[in-house]
Amino acid sequence: MRTIAINEIGATPAAMNLPDPEPGPAQSRVKIIAAGLNPLDWKIADGALKDSVPYTFPLVLGVDGAGVVDAAGPDARFGVGEQVFGRFFGVSRGVGTYAEYAIATEDDAVIPIPEGMLYTKAAALPTAGMTALKVVEEAGVGQAGVEDGKSVLIVGATGGVGRPAVRLAASRGATVIATARPNSAAAMRELGAAETIDHGRGDLREQVRAVRRDGVDAIIDLVSDRTAAERLAALLRPGGVYVSTVWAVNPDALEAQEIRGVNLDYTPTTDLLQRAVELVEAGDMRIEVEEEIPLKEAPAALTRSRTGTSSGKTVIRL
Template sequence: MRAIVVRKFGATPELTDMPVPEAGAGAVRVQLEAAGVNPFDAKMADGILDGKLPHDFPMILGVDGAGTVAAVGPGVTGFAVGDRVVGKFLNPPAGHGSFAEFAVVPESGILVRVPEAVPTVAAAALPTAGLTAQDMVDGTEIEPGQTVLIIGATGGVGSFLVQLANMAGANVIATARGDVADQMTRLGAAETVDYTAGSVREQVAAGYPDGIDVLYDLVSPPEVLAELTGLVRDGGTVYSTIWSADEDALRSRGIRGGNIESKGGARELTRLLDRVAEGDVVVPIDATVPLADGASVIGAVGARGKTVLAI
């Protein structure tokens, strides 16, 4: 089968042939049709899991994937051949991911059926970005009318955050270039701040002199996040998805949140898929790229929504 791999940490991802994996006891083999691309894929290739999880080389990249169950191993009762499914394909040993024509996942892992109303490409874009956004909004316990600022709103996680925070009743401020302000408005932002037009902190402070309630920051390094945190009222909430938050400094002001790594599992993914099926959440696909060209988009920046590999 075709797969995108790295042969060692730090190597350039490449398309190669790999053996088709077997579905062992308690495992499900999925014939993948689409795989979502995330910033984590490039970090995985560079070795972020070295010393944290056992791994195999050549390492097949990719966490998010959707397709059809092709085989089930002994003892599997929750899935059957032909089921359309989506899930996360990161299990020890790492290196048997979704950027491939087939992948195997434990039945007990993060794997769920895809509702009929949800296209496979949309499903493949959901797990990492969608669950991260949902975890942040769930953890915040937004009250209707609160003001939420999202830094990095046009990317995968940000596009879901705008929608989910709006659904929770928040007044959403999204940072975005002026030429994509309309897209943010359609997703549910009440206001956009053009980060190319000047200091985001100064622009938001001018409009909200009494402060904001929640800051979701998906892109800022620690020193920038520390500055932006000054916009948040004491007792508010700050989340960083790239581990830029000084949690001790936040606690000193009674601010909740901190650095977040999604813990969402199968139940949470099912809830998110149901929201998509019902039309409450839109999956913004920025680009669909053939698997043969997939290596070129790993680690790419500037996407306005999700990039998905068509397998």
């Protein structure tokens, strides 16, 4: 089968023809129709998980995908012909979704594709949708802590996770301040942001202070490193929350300022994915496919993701 894979940690992802994977007794083989691209994919290629997960090579990249089951073991959750999507995590088995076939195991957050949802949208949804839901919940939006109208700064708002997070936070009653370059500002407002600030134009903290003199109640940060996060934390009022998806906050240091620091760590589950789907179907979260590319262009798209020159979700068509 055609794949995009690596032969060792740190190798440049490349097209490889590999044998079709065979499903085990409790596994389904999925003919992938669309695969979602996430920064996690190039991070895995760089070895980001090497201390927690054994890698098997050649390693086919990709964790998000959607397709049709074409072979299944006797105890598999999904039978031949079922349309499924979700998060397929096969680093330890060398299988991923940048391929004509992937394997859904019992542990994967894979569920049936909702009626009427396109394969491309289903492929874009899993990691972005589940993460957006988790960060908004961790920030306390729509729950005790950040009641209606309280303010949330979303840094990295124009990305794959940021866009659904902006929509969800706004639909749950928060006043959202979203980072966006000028060409994305209108899209952020359309998703529900009350204000946008341009991260390409100088100091973020000063720009937020200009629109919210008293600071904000929560920060959802998808990009800042530790130094930048420390600076932004000064915007939070006591009792505030700082959620980082890139592990940039020091919860102990923030506690001294009466701020809860959260470095997001969660396990994707079928329940969480189902909740994300329901929010998308209700219009409270939006998943948009920014670009569709053929498999052979995935290495270049991974480079764009790594260098920060992509925007929104990229989906690979098999």
